[in-house]
Amino acid sequence: MAAEDTDVTPWPVVCAIDFGTTYSGYAYSMRPDYERNPLNIESNPPWFNEGQGTSKTPTCILFDKSGNFHSFGYDAERKYATLAERAQEKQEDEEEDEDSDDEDDSEKDEENKDKPKEDGFDDWLFFRRFKMKLFQDASVRRNRKLKNLNLQAENGKKLPALKIFSEAIRFLKEHFEGLLEKATLRDDNNASNNSATTRQGSENSNTSGNLSEPPDDFDDDDDKKDDPIGHETSALGNEDISSWSADILWVLTVPAIWSDEAKQFMREAAIQAGIQDDHLVLALEPESAALLCKQLALTKAAQDINIRMFDPGSKFMVVDCGGGTVDVTSYEVKENSSLKELHCASGDAVGGTNVDKLFFDLINSIFGEDIVNKFKCNSPSDWLELLRSFEVKKKGIGKENINNEKAEPVTFSNLGDLFKEFAKSNENKSVATQIQEMGLKKKIKKFSSAKLRIDENFLIEKVFQGPIEDVTNHLKELFTKEEIADIGIILLVGGFSECPLLQKAIQSQFRDKKVINPREGSVAVMKGAVLFGHSPENLVRKAIEKGLEVTPITTESIIRKSKAYYGVATDVPFIEGEHLPLYRSMNQEGEIVCTDVFDCLIKKNQELEIGKTIIEKRFNSSTSHKANVEIYRANSDVQYCNNEGCKIIGHIRAVFEDDCFLPERRIFKVQLHFGFTEKIATAVDLTTNKSWKVKLNCLL
Known part of the structure; x- marks a missing residue:
């Protein structure tokens, strides 16, 4: 059966979440609009900051001291800045009080006892630009699992990365669903009930005739211990499920150079955010x-x-x-x-945040890293203002000057506390003297008591040129x-x-x-x-997940190239002189075999066509109930799975019906569908002919 069969219909709504390092947002379109004009795509309403609307909002998120989500984007920035300003004002008031006559302590206690106590500034957890934490070489993380990764907030406290990412995705998801509810009218009165049924049906899909996931209890105990959060219930209970939930295909963007592990992490975060697994695809940026x-x-x-x-x-x-x-x-x-x-x-x-890093390296070189950190801690609102100021100014640096006038120096304000901290830590040495001693008098000028003016060409050379x-x-x-x-x-x-x-x-x-x-x-x-999201590729994916036969896509497809060699570990008859003695073993049938041989399924740079690049392999199960297939990735065509440059990237788990009359070890077939943005796998128990969708788990 082809993917265009009536059983596989396009999604009525596609919403794409662009989860960026610096800024995030979403865009969407309805299927009828797409069919009339594919470019009829709507973006999220403008995100407002101080009266200015932008197409995206900053990728920053705020949690309270209990780790509960508070806000995202500009709202998080504003709340955090307000908390910082209050903390700074309180600190200044306390310093003034120390120089004045003390009030009667008992009177103060009486006045304050009934006032609600607000969390202190240091209790709030503010995260910004955290996406790139997933882009780490395995050699850097060594044996640490990505799903166990914790991220550090501005106050030094940590939260699980999975929680941070999922709450950010949840915010954008619910923002769009709210927009859709307000802007559209459904003529089916039972929309909400249908959505709830769809969600429940997905969770109990093992009872359907389509391909199904193995039951949840198949996971090993070790995997459950490694999950720092577990799959929490979505904030949208059945009574709060959007009436459009069953009709939306969610598309989540990821960098093309990310690892399979990082991509799956984003999928798991989206699922934890309340998006159903079969309503989600990943798109390469x-x-x-x-x-x-x-x-x-x-x-x-x-x-x-x-x-x-x-x-x-x-x-x-x-x-x-x-x-x-x-x-x-x-x-x-x-x-x-x-x-x-x-x-x-x-x-x-090597994106735009590298420019930011070099700018703050320059600031550290002038004032000293310890002093800048003190400024950041003691004057957080001024620190945030410096971050915002550079983000705005860097977009205009290097613009053509139509009058050929000399470029104006770039000015940064609200640095009074930084100057004071520098003088305090350097025996009243002035910032101007420091700049002169560094030989930068003509490049950087201290303007009044709270500003720095930096020559634009110098800033370009030090900050922009390298990236x-x-x-x-x-x-x-x-x-x-x-x-x-x-x-x-x-x-x-x-x-x-x-x-x-x-x-x-x-x-x-x-x-x-x-x-x-x-x-x-x-x-x-x-x-x-x-x-x-509207492309035929996702109809083919949908058909595979329904257990239907698919035909190759003939139009509007993407023919991708494999980034590496992919294969499985297998045993072959041992040949003296060809195989290393290290891998010589005897299998359960008493045959002498060579173990851990890399059986290449896909070669590097091989063209991958959807509906055509399907690899089938037969395996023996380890028990009558479970089977595990390890998938390896190699940079070159290696002989053994533990050769240099070859590593396990994931495993496929299969579970069989509980039947004591069936053989102890079963034969099953795995189909790997290459060419999609994620690898798709299905399995067939050749003893019972039962087929189901299996998951390639890359979060090892």
Whole structure:
């Protein structure tokens, strides 16, 4: 049965959550609107901060002292700033009181005893820019499990990363559901009941005739102990479930260069946020931007008055410059409107936040890291103001000056307490003297008692130049590859792509290429992810999960490339001279075998087509009830699973019906579907012919 069968219908609503390092938001569209015009995509209402509306809100979140969610985005920033200001005012009042006559303590106690006690500033947990904590090399984390990761708040206290991510996703999810409830009218009176039934049906899907997940009790006890939170019940009880819950496909964006483990972590966080597993797909950020750019009118022939979309055969590179990462992918447009990936996604943690880091490294070099930390702790509201100020000013640095006037110095205010702290810790030495001793008198000036003015060119050299060179050097290396050397179009998207200095550097470095900043480039990932949600790929996925036969997609597909070698551990007959004695063993049948041989299923750079790249393997179960298949990833075509560069990335668990008359060890078949943004697996018990969807668990 094909994916286009009437049993598999498109989702009525697609909502894409762009969970960014610096800023986050969502976009959505209804299926009828998509069919009339795919670019008819709505974004979240503007997020307001001091009267200014923005398309995204800062990725920061606030919890109270008990670890309960309080607010997200600008609301979290405002609340935290207010708490900081109160704490600062209280500290100043206490210092004044020490210099004045004391009141009668008993009178003070009588006045304050009935006042409700508010949590102190130090009790609140404020997290910002925490997404990149997932982008850590395994060698850095060593044996620490990502699902056990704890993140540190501004006050030094910690919360489980899974809780922080899930509450952030929950906020954006419920914000959209609230918007949908207000802006639409349903004509089915039992919508809420239907939604509740859908949720319950999903949880008890083992009773259906479709593919089903193994029961929850299959998890080993060790795995339960390792889960720091457990899967908490969603904040939306059945009485609060949106009437649209059963109709929404949620798309969550992730960097293409992330590991399978990090991607699954995001899925688990979304599930904990109340999104049903089968109502969720992950979209790769640069790929989403490519889907949007493919739909935009960006090209114009010399003799043509019309601006057209990319023609078949066109090739282009997408450089997604986000806050945390820069992801680069390249595509060729095929005759059937499909995209063919020309090289595996590449990139690194060289996004816009690297500019921020270098700016504060500069501040630390002037004042000293210890003094800056004291300023951060003792004057938190002024510290937040400095963070905000740089975030705004860095977007204008390097802009063309139409009058060719000398660029004005960049001014940072509200630094009075920092100056005082510096003088106090340095025997009343002035900041001006420090700057002069550093040889920076012409580059940085102390203006009045609370401002610094930094020469723009000096700021560019110290703060922007390094991260921008990292990006251009990576692109230069990519263009040495034969398969993409002839690409003539570079599309810059993502928040950091709006940096004038980055734009000019790429244009200067690649004069033979056409560098384009598509309109709405900062939200290209968010809106492109909506197009991905409507794509035929997700109908095929839906069909697989229903246990239907699928046919390859013929239009609007993405042909991806494998980033590595993938395989399973297997036993083969031992051959003297070919296999190492270390792996010689005797199996249960008494045969001499070589164990832990890497059986390659998918090769590096192999093209992966949805509906075509399906690998089937047969395995023996370990008991009559359970089976476990380990999946390995290797950088090269290794011989053994413990060779250097080869590591286990996940395992597939299968559980069988409890039947004492069946054989002790069972034969089962696993189908691995490659080509999706996540690997999909199904299993068949060849003894009973029972089939079910199985989960590739990468959170080891």
